[in-house]
Amino acid sequence: MAALREASRLARAASGEAVDRLPVWLMRQAGRYLPEYQALRQVHDFLTLCETPELAAEVTLQPLRRFELDAAILFSDILLPLRLLGAELAYVDGRGPQLTGLGDLSRVAFPTSDQVASELGFVGEAIRLVRRELDPATPLIGFAGAPFTLLSYLLEGGPSTDFARTKALLNQDQPAFVRLLAGLGELSYQHLALEVAAGADLVQLFDSWVGTLAPSDFTAVVAPVMTELIGRLRALGVPVIYFAPQTAGYLPTVAATGPDVVSVDWRLSISEARRLTGRPCQGNLDPAVLRDGPAGRIEREVERIVREWGPAPGLIFNLGHGVDPRTPLDHVSRLVDAVHRVRP
Amino acid sequence: MAALREASRLARAASGEAVDRLPVWLMRQAGRYLPEYQALRQVHDFLTLCETPELAAEVTLQPLRRFELDAAILFSDILLPLRLLGAELAYVDGRGPQLTGLGDLSRVAFPTSDQVASELGFVGEAIRLVRRELDPATPLIGFAGAPFTLLSYLLEGGPSTDFARTKALLNQDQPAFVRLLAGLGELSYQHLALEVAAGADLVQLFDSWVGTLAPSDFTAVVAPVMTELIGRLRALGVPVIYFAPQTAGYLPTVAATGPDVVSVDWRLSISEARRLTGRPCQGNLDPAVLRDGPAGRIEREVERIVREWGPAPGLIFNLGHGVDPRTPLDHVSRLVDAVHRVRP
Numbered sequence: 001m002a003a004l005r006e007a008s009r010l011a012r013a014a015s016g017e018a019v020d021r022l023p024v025w026l027m028r029q030a031g032r033y034l035p036e037y038q039a040l041r042q043v044h045d046f047l048t049l050c051e052t053p054e055l056a057a058e059v060t061l062q063p064l065r066r067f068e069l070d071a072a073i074l075f076s077d078i079l080l081p082l083r084l085l086g087a088e089l090a091y092v093d094g095r096g097p098q099l100t101g102l103g104d105l106s107r108v109a110f111p112t113s114d115q116v117a118s119e120l121g122f123v124g125e126a127i128r129l130v131r132r133e134l135d136p137a138t139p140l141i142g143f144a145g146a147p148f149t150l151l152s153y154l155l156e157g158g159p160s161t162d163f164a165r166t167k168a169l170l171n172q173d174q175p176a177f178v179r180l181l182a183g184l185g186e187l188s189y190q191h192l193a194l195e196v197a198a199g200a201d202l203v204q205l206f207d208s209w210v211g212t213l214a215p216s217d218f219t220a221v222v223a224p225v226m227t228e229l230i231g232r233l234r235a236l237g238v239p240v241i242y243f244a245p246q247t248a249g250y251l252p253t254v255a256a257t258g259p260d261v262v263s264v265d266w267r268l269s270i271s272e273a274r275r276l277t278g279r280p281c282q283g284n285l286d287p288a289v290l291r292d293g294p295a296g297r298i299e300r301e302v303e304r305i306v307r308e309w310g311p312a313p314g315l316i317f318n319l320g321h322g323v324d325p326r327t328p329l330d331h332v333s334r335l336v337d338a339v340h341r342v343r344p
Numbered sequence: 345m346a347a348l349r350e351a352s353r354l355a356r357a358a359s360g361e362a363v364d365r366l367p368v369w370l371m372r373q374a375g376r377y378l379p380e381y382q383a384l385r386q387v388h389d390f391l392t393l394c395e396t397p398e399l400a401a402e403v404t405l406q407p408l409r410r411f412e413l414d415a416a417i418l419f420s421d422i423l424l425p426l427r428l429l430g431a432e433l434a435y436v437d438g439r440g441p442q443l444t445g446l447g448d449l450s451r452v453a454f455p456t457s458d459q460v461a462s463e464l465g466f467v468g469e470a471i472r473l474v475r476r477e478l479d480p481a482t483p484l485i486g487f488a489g490a491p492f493t494l495l496s497y498l499l500e501g502g503p504s505t506d507f508a509r510t511k512a513l514l515n516q517d518q519p520a521f522v523r524l525l526a527g528l529g530e531l532s533y534q535h536l537a538l539e540v541a542a543g544a545d546l547v548q549l550f551d552s553w554v555g556t557l558a559p560s561d562f563t564a565v566v567a568p569v570m571t572e573l574i575g576r577l578r579a580l581g582v583p584v585i586y587f588a589p590q591t592a593g594y595l596p597t598v599a600a601t602g603p604d605v606v607s608v609d610w611r612l613s614i615s616e617a618r619r620l621t622g623r624p625c626q627g628n629l630d631p632a633v634l635r636d637g638p639a640g641r642i643e644r645e646v647e648r649i650v651r652e653w654g655p656a657p658g659l660i661f662n663l664g665h666g667v668d669p670r671t672p673l674d675h676v677s678r679l680v681d682a683v684h685r686v687r688p
Binding site: 161162163164167168171172211212213214215216246247248249250266267268269272286288289291292293294297304324326 | 505506507508511512515516555556557558559560590591592593594610611612613616630632633635636637638641648668670
């Protein structure tokens with residue numbers, strides 16, 4: 001069965017091999033735009049869905065029952081491992097996740113791999129449950145937060161627009177910043193190693209906020225940690241996707257950290273992404289197009305992106321960011337159909 | 345005196361001519377980080393400062409008395425002209441500007457040039473007052489919002505993180521979107537023509553939010569309006585600076601709209617900006633560095649940017665965004681000194 005998944009369209013595209021039709025999956029394909037997910041959320045809060053393997057597995061599988069997606073992605077959250085550092089985590093409607101109770105970060109203790117394995121055991125269990133039900137030929141993507149994005153959440157305590165605390169530490173105490181980043185890199189590794197051991201076929205690192213950095217800071221501070229992390233993950237035998245939105249100004253440096261696939265937003269053409277990274281790319285439809293439509297616009301945008309990519313292998317169709325919760329279901333079907341209809 | 349200003353370091357750099365030392369000014373150099381501005385704000389609200397020529401002139405001149413800046417920029421706000429479309433404008437601490445009372449935008453009536461001249465008369469008067477007091481050799485920069493950013497404020501009613509209403513109109517009714525954009529382009533033109541007539545030596549178009557667009561949409565929808573607007577402004581005999589942050593993925597297209605100078609953020613190196621635009625550039629220090637310091641970091645970052653630009657003429661030193669209100673005054677002095685010390 002693992003051999004089937006290694007021959008999947010997603011795995012082939014991630015290796016830059018030719019495919020008979022383009023693979024497509026969507027960031028946040030399991031989640032709020034689905035009525036069956038909303039029904040579960042009426043009964044369980046977000047954290048309970050993440051932490052209960054049966055529920056997480058169910059939510060992971062929901063979009064696969066509706067749409068011909070080329071991969072499942074585990075339903076989980078990048079912030080869950082931060083509780084092992086002592087953070088309390090709450091998801092507040094309209095304000096995003098809130099982290100509290102961290103105290104002095106310079107004294108934070110990072111968990112051992114045994115602690116990660118025990119505290120995040122529910123993640124591995126969810127993956128095993130998904131694999132039991134999922135079509136054996138369909139790959140399952142595991143994911144974790146990339147160190148910079150995890151650190152910015154730790155320092156800001158939630159979403160931010162200016163990352164003032166993150167940048168203050170970077171500007172004023174770079175050694176402390178690098179120490180924390182290295183610790184979080186190890187945590188990301190343990191988190192993903194656990195997912196791979198449980199049956200994840202590929203992994204994606206979400207670095208949602210890294211694009212707030214100047215290229216010189218990315219190169220000096222983030223790139224070394226990412227290069228080591230990605231190298232260790234690839235050594236586990238899985239393809240690694242690095243999602244690094246808003247880094248159009250230094251995409252070659254992002255690519256040089258070594259992922260199999262670079263996942264980009266919609267703020268550059270996919271042809272430019274291909275030229276700048278020199279490797280398979282994932283993207284890059286604006287989620288607003290999927291949300292808004294209308295008839296014809298989704299299909300035209302799919303055709304534009306595929307045309308811009310050109311005939312070379314290595315394109316994984318996705319959005320440039322997660323599915324907007326206001327997205328109508330029929331727009332998702334139209335997108336998946338349009339990608340599968342187009343010649344790869 | 346106008347001849348002196350045409351020979352200013354700023355004007356020379358904007359034309360790609362050599363200078364004896366690098367020109368530097370800062371977006372939002374007049375404003376909240378200055379105690380003398382805060383003292384005025386104790387007595388007058390933000391709109392009163394903008395609309396009272398004596399006060400706007402005073403605030404414009406304040407930073408020039410403290411720092412050896414190479415230009416003054418009028419104290420004003422890009423949203424003021426939107427009141428001519430019927431919007432009510434309020435500045436709410438912590439929430440940014442709020443626009444209300446617009447009703448159905450498809451029926452909005454754009455003002456005539458006579459209406460602009462009469463309703464924005466205070467802008468021209470402030471410029472005349474500044475010119476009377478400002479060193480005759482120091483250029484005064486006028487500015488306006490670029491059409492896309494004005495339209496996004498109209499549609500969102502204030503700052504936004506996802507520009508959902510803006511993108512909904514773009515996706516669902518592009519002809520209406522283009523009509524509004526063209527009307528706002530005319531409004532930007534009238535606004536800036538008034539500033540030039542009153543004595544502005546250069547003008548800057550602020551397109552703070554345009555980087556939320558995919559390059560294909562920028563090219564199809566925004567670029568034609570910008571190309572026409574910039575062409576008409578340059579025909580008035582003033583250099584035009586186009587501030588278009590977060591467009592690293594399509595900077596050549598931004599440059600192709602024809603500004604004398606492209607003003608970029610810190611998310612790409614200034615050497616990359618120069619390569620992609622092929623013209624004078626303005627930038628590109630992260631305002632967080634100016635805010636945070638510490639000793640040495642500001643100077644090293646100035647040296648890095650100047651070194652990355654290289655020996656060619658055409659660099660105007662600035663931040664990649666406005667001065668953070670939390671910025672200490674001595675950091676600003678250090679920045680200005682560091683820029684002036686470095687060999688151009």
